[in-house]
Amino acid sequence: MEYRKIKDEDKDGTSVTDDIESLGGKPLSANIAASERSRWMRKTTVTFALTLLTSSQAILIVWSKRAGKYEYSVTTANFMVETLKCALSLLALVRIWRNEGVTEDTRLSTTFDEVSVYPIPAALYLVKNLLQYYIFAYVDAPGYQILKNLNIISTGVLYRIILKKKLSEIQWAAFVLLCAGCTTAQLNSNSDHVLQTPFQGWIMAIVMALLSGFAGVYTEAIMKKRPSRNINVQNFWLYVFGMVFNAVAILIQDFDAVMNKGFFHGYSFITVLMILNHALSGIAVSMVMKYADNIVKVYSTSVAMLLTAVVSVFLFGFHLSLAFFLGSTVVSVSVYLHSVGKLQW
Amino acid sequence: MEYRKIKDEDKDGTSVTDDIESLGGKPLSANIAASERSRWMRKTTVTFALTLLTSSQAILIVWSKRAGKYEYSVTTANFMVETLKCALSLLALVRIWRNEGVTEDTRLSTTFDEVSVYPIPAALYLVKNLLQYYIFAYVDAPGYQILKNLNIISTGVLYRIILKKKLSEIQWAAFVLLCAGCTTAQLNSNSDHVLQTPFQGWIMAIVMALLSGFAGVYTEAIMKKRPSRNINVQNFWLYVFGMVFNAVAILIQDFDAVMNKGFFHGYSFITVLMILNHALSGIAVSMVMKYADNIVKVYSTSVAMLLTAVVSVFLFGFHLSLAFFLGSTVVSVSVYLHSVGKLQW
Numbered sequence: 001m002e003y004r005k006i007k008d009e010d011k012d013g014t015s016v017t018d019d020i021e022s023l024g025g026k027p028l029s030a031n032i033a034a035s036e037r038s039r040w041m042r043k044t045t046v047t048f049a050l051t052l053l054t055s056s057q058a059i060l061i062v063w064s065k066r067a068g069k070y071e072y073s074v075t076t077a078n079f080m081v082e083t084l085k086c087a088l089s090l091l092a093l094v095r096i097w098r099n100e101g102v103t104e105d106t107r108l109s110t111t112f113d114e115v116s117v118y119p120i121p122a123a124l125y126l127v128k129n130l131l132q133y134y135i136f137a138y139v140d141a142p143g144y145q146i147l148k149n150l151n152i153i154s155t156g157v158l159y160r161i162i163l164k165k166k167l168s169e170i171q172w173a174a175f176v177l178l179c180a181g182c183t184t185a186q187l188n189s190n191s192d193h194v195l196q197t198p199f200q201g202w203i204m205a206i207v208m209a210l211l212s213g214f215a216g217v218y219t220e221a222i223m224k225k226r227p228s229r230n231i232n233v234q235n236f237w238l239y240v241f242g243m244v245f246n247a248v249a250i251l252i253q254d255f256d257a258v259m260n261k262g263f264f265h266g267y268s269f270i271t272v273l274m275i276l277n278h279a280l281s282g283i284a285v286s287m288v289m290k291y292a293d294n295i296v297k298v299y300s301t302s303v304a305m306l307l308t309a310v311v312s313v314f315l316f317g318f319h320l321s322l323a324f325f326l327g328s329t330v331v332s333v334s335v336y337l338h339s340v341g342k343l344q345w
Numbered sequence: 346m347e348y349r350k351i352k353d354e355d356k357d358g359t360s361v362t363d364d365i366e367s368l369g370g371k372p373l374s375a376n377i378a379a380s381e382r383s384r385w386m387r388k389t390t391v392t393f394a395l396t397l398l399t400s401s402q403a404i405l406i407v408w409s410k411r412a413g414k415y416e417y418s419v420t421t422a423n424f425m426v427e428t429l430k431c432a433l434s435l436l437a438l439v440r441i442w443r444n445e446g447v448t449e450d451t452r453l454s455t456t457f458d459e460v461s462v463y464p465i466p467a468a469l470y471l472v473k474n475l476l477q478y479y480i481f482a483y484v485d486a487p488g489y490q491i492l493k494n495l496n497i498i499s500t501g502v503l504y505r506i507i508l509k510k511k512l513s514e515i516q517w518a519a520f521v522l523l524c525a526g527c528t529t530a531q532l533n534s535n536s537d538h539v540l541q542t543p544f545q546g547w548i549m550a551i552v553m554a555l556l557s558g559f560a561g562v563y564t565e566a567i568m569k570k571r572p573s574r575n576i577n578v579q580n581f582w583l584y585v586f587g588m589v590f591n592a593v594a595i596l597i598q599d600f601d602a603v604m605n606k607g608f609f610h611g612y613s614f615i616t617v618l619m620i621l622n623h624a625l626s627g628i629a630v631s632m633v634m635k636y637a638d639n640i641v642k643v644y645s646t647s648v649a650m651l652l653t654a655v656v657s658v659f660l661f662g663f664h665l666s667l668a669f670f671l672g673s674t675v676v677s678v679s680v681y682l683h684s685v686g687k688l689q690w
Contacts, residue, residue: 146667169685170515173678177522180674183667189534191667322491322528322536323668329525330675333518337682340514 039291046287047300053281054304059311060277064270071266073254075246077275082242084279089235096230106230110237117222118237122245124215129249131208138201143194145186147205152179152298154206154213159294162217167295170341175295177334182302185309185327216294223290235286299338302331384636391632392645398626399649404656405622409615416611418599420591422620427587429624434580441575451575455582462567463582467590469560474594476553483546488539490531492550497524497643499551499558504639507562512640515686520640522679527647530654530672561639568635580631644683647676 096106139147156175159165167175197205223234250258257265288297306328312318441451477489484492501520504510512520542550568579595603602610633642651673657663 170682173682173685177675177678180671180678184529184671184675187532187668187671192664195667195670319537322540323532326525326529326532330522330529333522333525337515337518340518 043292043296046284046291047296050281050284050288050297050300051304051307053277053284054301055307055311057274057277057281058305058308059315060270060274062312062316064274071268072271073250073257073265075250075254076258076263077271077278079243079246079250080275081278081282082239082246084275085282086236086239086243088279088283089232089239092232093230093236096232105228106233108233108236110233114226115237117218117225119241119245121215121219121222121238122241124211124218125242126245126249128208128211128215130252131204131211133253135201135204135208138198138204140193142186142188142190143197144205146183146191146194147197147201148209149179149183149186150205150209151212152182152302154209155216155294155298158210158213158217159220162214163221163294165293168341171295171338174334174337174341177330177337178299178302181327181330181334182305183327184330185306185324187323187327188321213294216289216297219286220289220294223286227290231286231290234290235283238286239282295338299335303335306331388637388641391629391636392641395626395629395633395642395645396649396652398622398629399646400652400656402619402622402626403650403653404660405615405619407657407661409619416613417616418595418602418610420595420599421603421608422616422623424588424591424595425620426623426627427584427591429620430627431581431584431588433624433628434577434584437577438575438581441577450573451578453578453581455578459571460582462563462570464586464590466560466564466567466583467586469556469563470587471590471594473553473556473560475597476549476556480546480549480553483543483549485538487533487535488542489550491528491536491539492542492546493554494524494528494531495550495554496557497527497647499554500561500639500643503555503558503562504565507559508566508639510638513686516640516683519679519682519686520643522675522682523644523647526672526675526679527650528672529675530651530669532668532672533666558639561634561642564631565634565639568631572635576631576635579635580628583631584627640683644680648680651676 093106093108100106135144152175156167156172160167219238222238223231285297288300306324309318309320309324313320438451438453445451480489497520501512501517505512564583567583568576630642633645651669654663654665654669658665
């Protein structure tokens, strides 16, 4: 019904009349144009929200590290993030029910067919997070940050294969540049160590990139499968399974710590801020998946990484390296080529 | 007459019939196609020649440095390079005169109008080379190598402004990437020093990049002004003025050394090899200017820089850095985008 290919939505999004207040008397084409414009606005808004939330997320992490080592269990914090997202989705739904009543698209009850796919992204992320502990046997933390850029390529490839959406040749070139640019921006004097990563380390990094890319692409497929379905219902079910799988992670990794020191041990004001931020960016990711796509998400988080570094200069007195400038230039050209590639092909 | 925009020459160069042996009986269009094909072949050949000669040039420099410091006067070597190029052009001309006789396009005698522009590139290079000694007051040698990549941008800008040739938007993006990629490939742990370059250093680096770009663009204008004019005549006059200006450089910089130790002091087998290589790559540059353009030259020398590094791994046991891989990736994408940009626009 409401669903159309995102790629098509954009084309006229900018060339539309500014007058969207008096739609009633307009012919059908103006209505369509206005609705495309509002879709474009929504897509842009969620993309900006995701970029800003992701940047502030990284800054909060730096801040919390400066304040000392993590004292809390990361798994309990992840569980709290899922719980908060679930609660927020439910709150939004209650508001909709009050204003518009319960419809086929906003009711919470579901069928097995609809809900059966929702655990898959959460399960993939759980496996990926567990693997994360083992990869450090082969790679150090800065090396892992570098290898994580493989996510960009895996997302592009799986987006093409699974969602069967085409990128133009220029957009593929832009995607390779995005990966190279992000990695360049993160280079430091020790980065060359990553080239000595043993074979097992590379395999694990590639498997993790594929798991992460697959989870992202699968989430997009879920969110777009039934476009008219209210996003808060979809989020609610997605996050319920997130809670379940994070509960499993607590049992596997932090059972003793939680039993001995309590669920909320080591929580501080900054921990609460981080949980709030992660919850909001999680919801922003869902919205980008529904109203835009994985490619927009990858660009958004990459630009956020650069923004974080620039903001850190002012906040923490970090120095920007020449590699950062070069990487940022390449990422900027990539963003430009991605949009030019879309218009031309 | 023979002259057409290089941009147009390419388009059908690859889609032409393979049968170029029996041209006589073919209609005119086949003749044109065959002549375009031969132009494309010539352009490709000179580009490859320049790339290979430039790579081996850098390898000879590394080799000569390994063998010890320069014992000879660089200015006398440069003079010998110009003399050799002049002699080679004359030799080629004599062969042409014997085979085809002297024509309007192959005769050596010239008018003031034709020859008056030939000293300008040599003069520009002289000023640039003299400035080179002063910039080291502000930048160290590796920093200077990094700043030299500004040549890429200045060549592109001057090519557009002076020769009035258009690059597509994608080709401009590719050019920015070429500059960023080459710089990334050269990054090392001390590269960040270049960011502390004082204002005067930046100004000098920009002025030198403009001089170098202007000399290149001016040479192209000279070579293409009269397309039917034999390239060896054009080279002869270009190199005669090269000899004159390098003689001036000997007087300014190495007069005492030459007077006391002799003109050829410190020359070794490798010095002779380097002079031979520089002469041949100089002629290749002229040919690229006549049959291709400055953009091709910049791409050619950039790819040569990457080839040199790869070959040095085998020859001298150098290690390739992660930055090198990233930079090479960006340069490769840039080469791809440059050709795609040309076809599409």
